[in-house]
Amino acid sequence: MSKKEELLSKGYEFSGVEQKWLDHWREKGCFSAQMVPGKPAFSIVIPPPNVTGVLHVGHALNNTLQDILTRYHRMCGDNTLWVPGTDHAGIATQNVVERQLATEGKTRDDLGRDAFVERVWEWRGEKGGTITNQLKKMGASCDWDRERFTMDEGLSTAVREVFVRLFKEGLIYKGDYIVNWCPRCHTALADDEVEHEDTKGKLYHIRYPYADGSGHVVVATTRPETMLGDTGVAVHPEDERYQHLGDIGIKLPLTDRIIPVVFDNHVDREFGTGALKVTPSHDRDDYEIGLRHNLDRLKVMDDKGCMNKAAGDYCGLDRFECRKKIVEDLERLGFMEKIEEYDHAVGHCYRCKTVSEPTTSVQWFVSVKPLAEKAVAAVRDERIKIYPKTWYNTFYNWMDNIRDWCISRQIWWGHRIPAWTCEECGELIVESFDPTECTKCGSADIIRETDVLDTWFSSALWPFSTMGWPEKTEELATFYPTSVLITSFDILFFWVARMMMMGLHFMDEVPFKDVYLHALVRDKHGKKMSKSTGNVIDPLVVMEEYGTDAMRFTLTAFAAQGREIKLDEERIEGYRHFINKLWNAARFALMHIADCDESVRDVVAEPDKLPLVHRWILSRTASAIKDVRLALDEYRFNDVASVNYQFIWYEFCAWYLEWIKADLFSEDPLAKKQAQGVLLVVLETILKLIHPITPFVTEEIWSVLPGQRDTLTTSSYPVLQEAWKDDNAVGQMELLMGIITGIRNIRSEADVHPSSRIEAFVICADRQRAEFISQNSLAISDMTRLSGLEVVPQAEKPDDAGTYIYNDIEIFVPLKGLVDIDSELEKLGRERKKVEAKLKQVNGKLSNSKFLNNAPEKIIAGEEEKKKLLDSKMAKILEAEERLKNLG
RNA sequence: AGGCGCGUAGCUCAGUGGGAGAGCGCCACCUUGACGUGGUGGAUGUCGUCGGUUCAAUCCCGUCCGCGCCUACCA
Incomplete structure (x- = not known):
């Protein structure tokens, strides 16, 4: 069967078509970035999906939008680059491989660090390409030859360079501070890696006797097991009830310790009895109070969330078992005043959902304040613009209250911190080369840090590390700063803000000019999609069932700024009908223009000489070009979809095609030629206009139009033709x-x-x-x-x-x-x-x-x-x- | 507690300071030279509430009601 006969199939059958064009685009290298001097540049770096990831509908949305802009600018003739890649996703990936090991009855400790890391690399080699292949299947027009991985050699060099420089500038430091700890992942978590969930819990009111036996004070806590680590009780300095306690001290129940009473403004006199137990090692506020009053720190829990030796008789118990036991003991011994039902927010590890535990621990931190100031300044003077603008407030708010960033993680998979400690003199050695001896005392007895860096540390460098930094490359010169970052709002602070900080600090230039934050995709009732609820819409299934173009078009049509996306499968079906409509319109057109000479399109050179209906459709086409381009330039993706939809279905198909049927079947050669010519031109324009959204069906139709045709991907995007505008018509x-x-x-x-x-x-x-x-x-x-x-x-x-x-x-x-x-x-x-x-x-x-x-x-x-x-x-x-x- | 957003047709949602829109669904009719994944026509809305600004408000401002999200150290 010839191509043209194939196109005449009655309905659009996407499955074969899509694979054909994917292969074609790859073979012809259609998506390779060009660096032609003098041309404008357009670049995007992909938000690197986790290497463990499987394509979900959020990825589908994110990449559809990026692809639309990339294809648009490529067709405009810009030097266009879309950098693809994946993130090594420290904790997530380590968890996956640990689970795999578990099925073999092994733990990572059985293998040891080197063998385990080797094993993760093996896993990545086998399974790591899943998400990348799924993105390719969507038609994502990345320059796939430039795919990067946050752990690959070049990026690791960049990470090392950044770490060393920041350390030498005094912006990275090591210290014993309170951090969020995941007892399951055995690692510290950054503040924003902790998810707070409202939980029905209990508030325990405990009697703390005065040391002199003259009475007691009641303190309240949701975590009674932490009392074993109490090193003080705090009251408000102006609280008359407790003025006399300053000299007495408190006898901590279940222990033989006497702890001091301190006066601190932080205490809320209205809450409970106005007395607060202070556990500096297991509570962020208490940590601060402890610092202010020189209280002891007493850790009573270990890395696994079990009570340690300092917990005395409770040593070895899991924290929640210990809680039960403590409550029993307190009740038995008469220390429990009362227990109330209590709703409060409990922190959970964002990776594994285990309840996280605030704990003091020696960690590495970045002083972010000076970096954050630069980022805020860049946003304030519009070197970076944020869309939709409603996010500005949130951004400033967060940046103004930012705390130092804990970047060390106690896991094995990631960039190992390039720091050595001298066992002889205690010197901390941080260099861009691997030292063999202490830079201060010359001792060879130096030991490397075991921690690795937070995954977001490497992704913060993504816009320039992927382009070869710290080398001065042609890519950086051409494509940095990138044009726009398209990502989901939920990683505005994890990632976007940190890229701003790092980009401005190391490149002295913003990492991107625009940030477009899209919504989360929810189910049709507005609920988050989750496997347990069973309301997940799987993009892979959708692509199988309705075609990739229909899915892409639907997501585009839903992508209105500032509104969440409630995806309804029926809508996808509706837009599949639209794809089919376009297909059939083309099929009809082809019946009349397949064999005609390309020169018929010359008739549009003088629109004035054309009959009314042709002048009308040309004018309407001009409007559509203008509206679509404007919407693209302003990231109004839903409008891009809607303008195309209305124009194609109602104006082109319903009115124009019906109207010109008579001419197409006419014996009058001029009338026929005019109809053929305008039809061809308008159809070509339509295919180009909508190609960035629906690349497959448009490419297929384009390929069978008369004349010699290269791929649409590198053809020219329609430009507004003033001569076509005709208000009179x-x-x-x-x-x-x-x-x-x-x-x-x-x-x-x-x-x-x-x-x-x-x-x-x-x-x-x-x-x-x-x-x-x-x-x-x-x-x-x-x-x-x-x-x-x-x-x-x-x-x-x-x-x-x-x-x-x-x-x-x-x-x-x-x-x-x-x-x-x-x-x-x-x-x-x-x-x-x-x-x-x-x-x-x-x-x-x-x-x-x-x-x-x-x-x-x-x-x-x-x-x-x-x-x-x-x-x-x-x-x-x-x-x-x-x-x-x-x-x- | 603070911040943000939403409330428009049965459902999902666009939209605008000056005559209320789309898709799906619904009703009726139709194998009209591409498409029944289609065509033609039709029905459906105090544009959440109460006020204010304005010559004019669905749109701007404020109140209230309902819903969602984010941030926060209240044990």
């Missing part, structure tokens, strides 16, 4: 379309069978317009299946005629015995009510001197024009009603 067509709708309405209301040919009359008092309508009576008849159309200045209407009033023009169709007087009156009544309401409004305005004095002239003239039309329409309606009433 648009106005004239609107009149004809109004009349056609009127006649169709009469037929439908009177139940005239579509196949029966009837005669219609148009009453138009205006001679010029009457003449014009008359000239187009053939087209009107074709579109409404009339046997004839007569245009008259006035007429005696037959008694039983179906009527329709279009502004000051009346249409009637004699229908002997076919008119249902009652339903006709009902219809007129409805219409009259509408017109009456509008007239009332208009008359009200026009008789209001305030309106006449204040409203702009243009509006007043418009209202007057409106009144004129409504008046004459009203007259026609009343007349018709009168006639019908006389009949009945």
